[in-house]
Amino acid sequence: MIELRDLTRRFNGNVAVDSLNLTIEDGKVFGFIGPNGAGKTTTIRMITTLISPTSGTVHVNGLDASDPEEALQIRSHVGLLPEIPGLYETLSAYRNLDFYAALYGVPIDRRKDRIKELLEMLEIWDRRDDIVGKFSKGMKQKIAIARALVHEPELLFLDEPTSGLDPEAALTVRNFLLELKKEGRTIFLNTHNLDDAERLCDTVGVMRTRLLAKGSPSELSQQFWGRTTVVHLHSISPAMISGVRGLSGVTGVQQDGDHLLVDVTDPASVNPDIVRELVRQGGQVESVNELKRSLEDVYLRLLGGGK
Amino acid sequence: MRLDKLWVVAKKDLAEFRTNKYVMYSILLMPLMLATVLPVIYLSAFVMMPPATQALDVGNEGISMEIIDQVVVNGTYEDTSFLRCELRDVVASNCRFEASNLTNCLVRDSYIGNSTLNGSALFHSNYQGLTTSGSTLSGSVDVSGVNEDIEFLKQFISFLLIFFIMIPVVLPTVMASYSFVGEKLNRSLEPLLATPTTDSELLLGKAAAIFIPCMLATWLSFIPFTIIVDFMVSGILGYAPLPDPVWIIGVFIIAPLFCIMSICLNVIISSKVNDVRASQQLGSLVVLPLVVFFIVALAGVFTLGPEIMLLLSGAVLLVDLAIIYFSLKTFQRESILVRWK
Ligand SMILES: Nc1ncnc2c1ncn2[C@@H]1O[C@H](COP(=O)(O)OP(=O)(O)O)[C@@H](O)[C@H]1O
Ligand SMILES: [Mg+2]
Numbered sequence: 001m002i003e004l005r006d007l008t009r010r011f012n013g014n015v016a017v018d019s020l021n022l023t024i025e026d027g028k029v030f031g032f033i034g035p036n037g038a039g040k041t042t043t044i045r046m047i048t049t050l051i052s053p054t055s056g057t058v059h060v061n062g063l064d065a066s067d068p069e070e071a072l073q074i075r076s077h078v079g080l081l082p083e084i085p086g087l088y089e090t091l092s093a094y095r096n097l098d099f100y101a102a103l104y105g106v107p108i109d110r111r112k113d114r115i116k117e118l119l120e121m122l123e124i125w126d127r128r129d130d131i132v133g134k135f136s137k138g139m140k141q142k143i144a145i146a147r148a149l150v151h152e153p154e155l156l157f158l159d160e161p162t163s164g165l166d167p168e169a170a171l172t173v174r175n176f177l178l179e180l181k182k183e184g185r186t187i188f189l190n191t192h193n194l195d196d197a198e199r200l201c202d203t204v205g206v207m208r209t210r211l212l213a214k215g216s217p218s219e220l221s222q223q224f225w226g227r228t229t230v231v232h233l234h235s236i237s238p239a240m241i242s243g244v245r246g247l248s249g250v251t252g253v254q255q256d257g258d259h260l261l262v263d264v265t266d267p268a269s270v271n272p273d274i275v276r277e278l279v280r281q282g283g284q285v286e287s288v289n290e291l292k293r294s295l296e297d298v299y300l301r302l303l304g305g306g307k
Numbered sequence: 308m309r310l311d312k313l314w315v316v317a318k319k320d321l322a323e324f325r326t327n328k329y330v331m332y333s334i335l336l337m338p339l340m341l342a343t344v345l346p347v348i349y350l351s352a353f354v355m356m357p358p359a360t361q362a363l364d365v366g367n368e369g370i371s372m373e374i375i376d377q378v379v380v381n382g383t384y385e386d387t388s389f390l391r392c393e394l395r396d397v398v399a400s401n402c403r404f405e406a407s408n409l410t411n412c413l414v415r416d417s418y419i420g421n422s423t424l425n426g427s428a429l430f431h432s433n434y435q436g437l438t439t440s441g442s443t444l445s446g447s448v449d450v451s452g453v454n455e456d457i458e459f460l461k462q463f464i465s466f467l468l469i470f471f472i473m474i475p476v477v478l479p480t481v482m483a484s485y486s487f488v489g490e491k492l493n494r495s496l497e498p499l500l501a502t503p504t505t506d507s508e509l510l511l512g513k514a515a516a517i518f519i520p521c522m523l524a525t526w527l528s529f530i531p532f533t534i535i536v537d538f539m540v541s542g543i544l545g546y547a548p549l550p551d552p553v554w555i556i557g558v559f560i561i562a563p564l565f566c567i568m569s570i571c572l573n574v575i576i577s578s579k580v581n582d583v584r585a586s587q588q589l590g591s592l593v594v595l596p597l598v599v600f601f602i603v604a605l606a607g608v609f610t611l612g613p614e615i616m617l618l619l620s621g622a623v624l625l626v627d628l629a630i631i632y633f634s635l636k637t638f639q640r641e642s643i644l645v646r647w648k
């Protein structure tokens with residue numbers, strides 16, 4: 001479990017992270033989204049005990065990051081994929097991983113199996129003896145991910161794992177992360193890619209120096225727009241609109257071609273009333289759905305960049 | 308401090324050094340040049356000079372009489388020391404003359420210093436600062452020259468000690484530039500710092516990976532160097548000059564201390580520099596003060612005896628302690644990620 005309390009970091013007086021309060025439960029995937037310079041990397045560095053907060057506290061599995069001894073233990077529980085892989089380019093893939101396995105204290109008889117397991121999952125076991133410098137960006141990223149997992153950490157920190165990768169490599173990485181999610185690992189994911197966040201994350205935090213919003217992707221969309229029912233009709237008459245508007249539990253009605261967008265407080269109880277009213281007015285209902293707003297809509301609205 | 312982690316870090320750096328041809332070239336070629344090729348070339352100059360004459364063994368240890376400020380005319384003398392005397396028609400053997408004038412004398416198996424010879428003959432003797440007129444010198448040796456040559460050769464050999472300081476000072480500038488600036492540019496320090504290792508384990512591991520090969524190169528090259536020097540000059544000096552206490556202290560105490568200093572200085576430089584080559588050049592500036600010191604020392608301000616060498620070791624050790632402290636301060640997680648340029 002990760003607990004951040006009033007976490008603040010300044011660089012020469014400029015605030016990079018401002019009073020961040022956040023709790024991430026075990027086994028959850030948390031997505032941190034925000035523009036460049038939002039303080040996402042700085043937050044990961046503070047949690048992984050690489051830099052210290054200006055104020056506030058970090059606890060990982062109950063261990064206090066400000067205590068050097070406990071920080072050492074935190075580091076052995078977490079795996080980190082930094083923004084830039086930072087592999088040893090003149091050493092082989094295997095040697096890179098073996099070095100980290102040794103530093104993380106993986107017993108020598110367990111190392112080979114573990115490295116093999118990871119590289120096979122990432123489909124690069126055949127290339128284990130090749131020099132990392134010869135690898136493509138996507139392959140380097142895979143090795144860096146394997147490196148972050150070599151000691152089977154309970155918590156995994158991934159800083160923009162798919163950024164800058166070609167679509168195919170990005171897909172392998174994304175699928176691999178889904179696998180990890182199934183294994184029940186706690187994952188902290190910094191990302192630009194809202195698709196990734198939507199697909200992978202249980203909870204998302206939108207960050208711009210401060211934490212602007214937090215919740216599951218659908219919670220966020222409800223939080224900002226309430227819930228909207230979309231009714232597809234053969235044709236729409238003004239009487240239908242005013243009839244629906246008069247129902248209790250309906251907060252707004254909008255027409256979009258042959259779709260009626262109805263803002264409702266509780267779809268489960270109001271939707272049947274809406275359908276009944278429309279049928280009473282002679283409407284031919286073709287379908288009833290809930291309007292899905294993408295994380296992108298939430299993000300753009302929060303950051304004031306869009307609609 | 309866990310030595311096993313330190314060693315894991317050191318082994319990784321050593322593996323990287325093995326793949327780096329600049330490091331490998333430096334570590335092989337520099338000792339080869341400084342410890343074998345250059346000494347052979349320099350010492351050949353001495354060996355090829357006309358065979359240096361040695362002072363004759365004239366056996367005048369057994370002086371039994373001293374004559375000072377006297378005029379001595381006629382007579383035969385043995386085992387006598389003359390100081391500021393006027394000698395005429397004297398026959399002398401196994402004697403010493405200092406600041407005297409000899410006229411019409413016959414001298415053998417003796418030593419004459421800073422004197423004049425008029426119409427006299429000198430056989431099988433050592434002399435120095437002699438003015439002669441109408442005299443013969445036969446089978447005798449000007450010992451002033453002999454000593455100068457020998458002294459110069461001895462000084463020159465101690466000058467070569469500077470090579471054994473340069474090897475462990477210059478090699479780390481090459482290796483540290485790759486090990487520290489290289490890792491910084493490659494951005495591989497961040498994942499390294501995320502491991503459960505302490506800052507000092509990482510720093511000492513990386514330092515050990517530089518120290519061990521540098522000192523091995525220094526010490527291993529000292530073996531052929533000793534053989535070469537002894538082989539080439541023992542004929543001239545009459546004894547094998549290496550190893551002697553000055554060299555033992557120099558190579559086994561001062562050289563490693565300078566090596567540590569160089570490594571730590573280069574760690575500090577690495578935090579400010581973003582270019583492997585710039586780091587090497589700055590690092591080499593460390594060598595200059597040492598060169599200056601040794602040249603001053605050899606110019607005769609100091610004579611390099613064991614005492615001065617031990618004193619120097621102590622001084623270098625003090626500087627080392629200060630620089631180790633600063634490099635530990637520099638090599639901290641937070642500084643590396645936030646303040647390193
Ligand atoms: N080492 C540093 N020194 C000074 N400012 C920094 C440093 N690291 C990050 N910052 C600043 O902190 C802010 C947050 O940066 P970062 O955490 O990297 O953002 P993100 O990862 O979300 O793009 C930025 O304004 C950045 O310029
Ligand atoms: Mg970032």
